[in-house]
Amino acid sequence: MGHPDFSKKSRSLIKKHLTENIYEKLRHLSTLSGFTIDQAIRSGLKNPDSSIGIYAGDEDSYKKFNPVLDPIILDYHKNTNHRVGSDFKPLALPDPDPAGQYIRSTRIRLARNLKGYSFPCNLSLNERQKVEDKIINALDCLPGDLKGAYASFEQAEATHLYQLKKQNLLFKKGDRFQEAAGFNLDFPRHRGVFHSLDKQFLVWINEEDHLRIISMEKSSNFESVFNRLGRAIDALSELLDFAHDSNHGFLTSCPTNIGTTMRAGVHIRLEKLEQKKELLHKLAKQHNLQIRGTGGEKTQVKKAVFDISNRQRLGITESRIIKTLHKGITAMIHAEKSL
Numbered sequence: 001m002g003h004p005d006f007s008k009k010s011r012s013l014i015k016k017h018l019t020e021n022i023y024e025k026l027r028h029l030s031t032l033s034g035f036t037i038d039q040a041i042r043s044g045l046k047n048p049d050s051s052i053g054i055y056a057g058d059e060d061s062y063k064k065f066n067p068v069l070d071p072i073i074l075d076y077h078k079n080t081n082h083r084v085g086s087d088f089k090p091l092a093l094p095d096p097d098p099a100g101q102y103i104r105s106t107r108i109r110l111a112r113n114l115k116g117y118s119f120p121c122n123l124s125l126n127e128r129q130k131v132e133d134k135i136i137n138a139l140d141c142l143p144g145d146l147k148g149a150y151a152s153f154e155q156a157e158a159t160h161l162y163q164l165k166k167q168n169l170l171f172k173k174g175d176r177f178q179e180a181a182g183f184n185l186d187f188p189r190h191r192g193v194f195h196s197l198d199k200q201f202l203v204w205i206n207e208e209d210h211l212r213i214i215s216m217e218k219s220s221n222f223e224s225v226f227n228r229l230g231r232a233i234d235a236l237s238e239l240l241d242f243a244h245d246s247n248h249g250f251l252t253s254c255p256t257n258i259g260t261t262m263r264a265g266v267h268i269r270l271e272k273l274e275q276k277k278e279l280l281h282k283l284a285k286q287h288n289l290q291i292r293g294t295g296g297e298k299t300q301v302k303k304a305v306f307d308i309s310n311r312q313r314l315g316i317t318e319s320r321i322i323k324t325l326h327k328g329i330t331a332m333i334h335a336e337k338s339l
Contacts, residue, residue, distance in 0.1 A: 012053035031060035057122030082249030088230030103220035153188035265309025272339035287328025
């Protein structure tokens, strides 16, 4: 087999960095779980419009395939070093929109994978069940307002799942990029959603990563959302051992999420700044923020509601991410009022 035949239309980072020499070095290697470079790049080959085009199948992927992953990480994150440690100390932050005029909701999510298990695109059915069981046992031990219930996609009542779907709390079968990578194998078996009783804390099990840990509110209370997440990750870290690398931080299926793995964002209505896109994007760049459509990546902006979140995840602490987002959103609200 020769060098992978990427589409001429492809602008993916894997096409850019997987040279013939690097591919020859990697093509005969496999990770501790048997994952290969050809499996890692399947999605990028099949989808010419992939922006990254490679997924990790386990922790060892970041070591075995580092000749191509490290350049991709540097290209995307502008850094490969996450030697900063975690910081979930409780924060006190003023509400940037106390009247509720602009911010519709605030949401922070973390990704985690269990140490010693393949990542979801490389999980056998038996291993997926073990991951699910291990996580459920840990979630059952959560304290106070984090306590809740697990809705298995296989076993929960249809009416319960329907209600969760209406509230946008479920995750769907993976898109074509994830399909090509193997994330949808055996869907929906051994997948589900844990939610607190007030539904402000969620854990998605066996989506793109073993855990997607989410804290959210239909408010602009950054302090409450962040501190809840901190309490949850502190409790779960006592019960679960997560895949972590001293250089790259917490390890995820997609190399764009490594480091803190944290995405903190708001849905915010900015009617005037929607007409001043140049100013909006200037403010986002100044505060290292990312602007997406109302429904997230690759969606349109509806009724002037933007999804705005942190751009940096690697080489920065969690508390610094939320402080930077808070400062940037405060500046955007001030600009909106000024207009």
